[in-house]
Amino acid sequence: MTTTFDVSQLRVRIGKESIIKGISMSFFPHTVTSIMGPSGCGKTTFIRCMNRLHELVPNIQVDGTISLFNQDIFSVNPMLIRRQVGMVFQRPNPFPTMSIFDNVVAGYRLNGLPLSKAEALRIVELSLHKAGLWQEVKDVLHRKGAFLSGGQQQRLCIARALAMDPSVLLLDEPTSALDPNSTAHIEDLIAELKESVSIIMVTHNIGQASRVSDYTAFFLGGELIEYGTTQKLFTVPDDPRTEEYLSRKFGS
């Protein structure tokens, strides 16, 4: 089976504290993989290593290998990795100085990549369609995005990531700051998006993991406890700790 990311013996320390203690796992194309676990289990740190955004943290030390399509991501410029791997964050973060239109093509504009007017329009329309936002914003494309609701802003951020045509999309608790309605909207969207992009999603919402993902990994204390198809993990988990977590004994 082909893979997108292959992670091998990943260890992360921040200062003297060990955050991730030797995780190996692979991710598959055109699937949604959820990484779930209680707060502080290292899931966000893990996903941030995959586009090397962890490098913003001072005193962080990473051992082990991560490869994307069989290329070691630490051997190339992080900018090249980040153009292949999109990311959506916990809180919607559209650029406040840019219009909705410019937000969608921000990846091109900020990188100084040439983009004709027609091409930009095509990318904006396609990306907003994919993110399920086109109908709502098609008449206000040149207004700044601040008046959008939280859920719309988050979909704008998804459109911004999709505009770069990434092969993998990393979602870091994308609905944790949203209301139930917007959350449902984004969950539907995730299920649709896997046709065109592989999705790796961090969540501490067990229900969300079971609803949208094909594969689920359970992290606890910086270790990978269990990883498998969502159906198997949620019905007959191998590890008693997974079962305990699913019955909410660790809390979330």
Place this chain on the structure above:
Amino acid sequence: MRDDRLSQRILIDRTLKGLLVGVALIVALVLMSIIWFVASRGIGAINWTFLTSLQGSPGASNVGIVNAILGTVMVAGLTTLVVIPFGIWCGIAMAEYPHHPLIRWAMMGIDALQSIPSILFGILAYLWIVVPMGHFSSLSGSVALAFIMLPMVVRSVEESVKQVPLTLREASLALGVSPTRTIMKVVIPCGLNGIVTGALLGLGRIVGETAPLLFTAFGSPFLVASVLEPVQTMPLLIYNYATSPYPDWQQMGWGASFILLVFCFILGLTTRFLVRK
């Protein structure tokens, strides 16, 4: 027992509130009286001739302060031209790389600059520029003022850049944008209000500065086109006219004070407007 404490707290609360209002009133009163004082004495001196004529001897007619206005524009302009780009660059570097050893030294330097009395910068500029050149110049005045303006600009740029949320930087970096372009295209536009505010605050500070100009720009009754010649500025003119024994000069000193006050007010209001936006 509980009730006693509650009424005591309410009393303390009211007293403190009253004190706060009192202090605010005192500050407002002082400010108002300064404005009234300057305006009532200065506004009479202001007319078209006053604004467009050169300085003259006491008792002369058709005299004004145009050389001081233009001199201030020249000295403050040159200072701003040098300090703004350097100060903005410095402030951004401090906000983005606070742990770099060089930046830490620079921070200490900026703090030290801020605590040095302004007249010492005048003496330094005198020793560095006036003495070697053999004469006073607006250039030496600008150098002295630059030292005063720099820390203000650096600090406020640093603060406003720090306030740009980390999540926006992350959004940009996650799109594969280089750190430098992220600063140029995301951080600076988002912090622009604060950066402009810092520049205006610094400008407001230096246009009223007198001490360092006494032995650098020195003053001149003529229009000056070169930065290498001595030049008149508003604060210097006010200082000279206010300490003179001639009533018409004193009157013109009030007029110049009023214009300087109005200019600083406009700067201050613009700053506030930008901060609110």
